[in-house]
Amino acid sequence: MTKRGYHHGNLRQALVEAALELIAEKSPQGFTLSEAAKAAEVTPAAVYRHFAGREDLLAEVARQGYDIFAALMEYAFDEGRPTALAAFEATGRAYLAFARKYPGHYMAMFEAGLSLQAFPELAPVAMRARAVLERAADGLSRHLPADRRPPASMVSAHIWAMSHGVVELYMRGATKSPFPPEDLLESGIGIYLRGLGLLPPDR
Amino acid sequence: MTKRGYHHGNLRQALVEAALELIAEKSPQGFTLSEAAKAAEVTPAAVYRHFAGREDLLAEVARQGYDIFAALMEYAFDEGRPTALAAFEATGRAYLAFARKYPGHYMAMFEAGLSLQAFPELAPVAMRARAVLERAADGLSRHLPADRRPPASMVSAHIWAMSHGVVELYMRGATKSPFPPEDLLESGIGIYLRGLGLLPPDR
DNA sequence: TGTACATCAGTGAACGCGCGTTCACTGATGTAC
DNA sequence: TGTACATCAGTGAACGCGCGTTCACTGATGTAC
Secondary structure, eight states: OOOOOSSOSSHHHHHHHHHHHHHHHHHHHHOOHHHHHHHTTSOGGGGGGTOSSHHHHHHHHHHHHHHHHHHHHHHHHGGGOSOHHHHHHHHHHHHHHHHHHOHHHHHHHHTSOOOTTTOTTHHHHHHHHHHHHHHHHHHHHTTSOGGGOOOHHHHHHHHHHHHHHIIIIIIISSOOOSSOHHHHHHHHHHHHHHHHTSSOSOO | OOOOOSSOSSHHHHHHHHHHHHHHHHHHHHOOHHHHHHHTTSOGGGGGGTOSSHHHHHHHHHHHHHHHHHHHHHHHHGGGOSOHHHHHHHHHHHHHHHHHHOHHHHHHHHTSOOOTTTOTTHHHHHHHHHHHHHHHHHHHHTTSOGGGOOOHHHHHHHHHHHHHHIIIIIIISSOOOSSOHHHHHHHHHHHHHHHHTSSOSOO
């Protein structure tokens, strides 16, 4: 911890990072502005120089999270290379990797219940993350005959739901499972893809 | 609202029901003992005649939820009748129906982060609910050749994860989807079962 | 290079609030005789 | 049926606490000349 004078230097980002730790530790609802200020070695009132208030700080945490998330997903997807299938599976793995590596961001994004109406700056960046998975699903769909090709938005919703469920129940949660979350999601997606007709019926 | 004298008559259950509404409305973290007491037209101190405190009331809500949940799942499963497949699908539908009809219970069970250690009365009833889905998955597995039969506990974890994900993201959540949650889960489970080799590869 | 001054980013005290919990109490109910 | 009394389930006041937010302030920094 470095010394500092009257001025902090980079309080805004320091508050975001303090919030991240607190959120990961106590959930978005348990996070308080006062504790974040204390963690950044600053008076609660100082927070108001950089954020409109508690919710606004929370929203900034979520916004940065969506940014990282979208970037990771895009990197994993890699424009569908080497194959649509491999890219899709990599995207699924990236989802879980993000949740594990950035728990504070993840919780601010998906468990804080932030209104996208109240924080319009969140909408575009949230959509960007979503679009990656949908493109990945779309790439897959093209390998299916048109008559039994579910909409890409449905496929991506299925995968998103299973991924989120694995995170909440088996990674974060109290529910114990004999399988590591990563294996659980990988096998679940595998079976699902076989059901779509994209993997051979047996291994 | 009926008149009452000094004694309430059935305060314990009235508090549980007040808590249910508050939880559904503001999440388990937002629920307060004082508001529950006020909703039951009683002083906050009166709550302590029936519960050890706020968390204990929350735990009772969750316990009742697990009870209802397990009963609904068992009813839907119906000991695997008429077929293992139909019973499994009915169980999946029952999951979502429960989440929709009993949001307060659902949230107390899965979003409150109650420690099963601190409330040992929760463990057996939570396990009972879990066991139903696992029996349903086990019934399915028996129709698969032993060499490509994933463990029943894995299958049930996959389905639980997808169900929970659909509830959190698309039923409760801000995420909008063109598909109703019920359809989303049904189609997702359908594709998954096809992947297991339990449904014909095309429709 | 030195000085005056505007701007900025903090402080510290104060606010009103609702929270969970405790305590001594009291009104209502049920039971023994 | 009537009365004394124990038990029970509420009340009401009080507590200490931490919260988010506001306000007038002040110390530090940067800029103009």
